[in-house]
Amino acid sequence: MNRFGSQVVHDDLNLDLYRGEVLGVVGGSGTGKSVLLRTIVGLNRPQAGRIEVFGQDVLSLPVAQRRKLEARWGVAFQDGALFSSLTVAQNVEVPLREHLRLPQRLMDEIAAMKISMVGLAPEAGAKFPSELSGGMRKRAALARALAMDPEIVFLDEPTAGLDPIGAAAYDSLIKQLQENLGLTVFMVTHDLDSLHAICDRIAVLAEKRVLVTGTMEDMMEQDHPWIREYFHGPRARAAMHDIAARSGTPPPAAPTA
Ligand SMILES: Nc1ncnc2c1ncn2[C@@H]1O[C@H](COP(=O)(O)OP(=O)(O)OP(=O)(O)O)[C@@H](O)[C@H]1O
Incomplete structure (x- = not known):
């Protein structure tokens, strides 16, 4: 459970993240997606509940073990949250x-490798966050999240504010990391294309x-009003049509119930 003053944000919330998957977390504005992410990675302490990562109870771990656990995940926040x-x-x-x-030399090599891994030019390494575009900042934040070769990355709205080409490129980068490194991804998003x-x-x-949790096909069959509106609304239809046009298959129909 998460509560701020009298405002209960999460109550009886249950969620599993499976190894090797990309999980997209969606919900209306203010439903607590970022709070959920921050809670899992220990930046927000819930009033009640249990968080288990790699079979370990995150909330009751001694500091040293907790730090070890933290080394196994990376986080990229919505605005990058880079040190300016x-x-x-x-x-x-x-x-x-x-x-x-x-040694510094080895850290420099690792940094250069991560910078290249996220598709930034080598020169980007010497730049300050203020000298980068929004899309570059997001990639830099991802490079930092990948620094320790994590098993899980938590991403908060990674494609928000990117142009469609930049967003698609970011998506394929995440997919590649999942496929090549076996990375597990927890991604808060509003981006139907990413989903x-x-x-x-x-x-x-x-x-x-x-x-509810499930595949995109499962979502298409839900008749909860918000889910229906989200996955069958005009923006969803536009995304579906684009994807159907690319793949040559007709978009799925809305449920009749
Ligand atoms: N530190 C905090 N103190 C008080 N209230 C908070 C705090 N953090 C979050 N909240 C509240 O918790 C609720 C959920 O916030 P959160 O940022 O998780 O929403 P969200 O689902 O990520 O929204 P969006 O899609 O707009 O980013 C909001 O009503 C917010 O005001």
């Missing part, structure tokens, strides 16, 4: 400094809990 006084490479090195003791393109499963937050 550090260059991109120095930002990527932050988790390395926090968790490991490595179609890369999410193996979708979790819908509404009414303070996870209302």
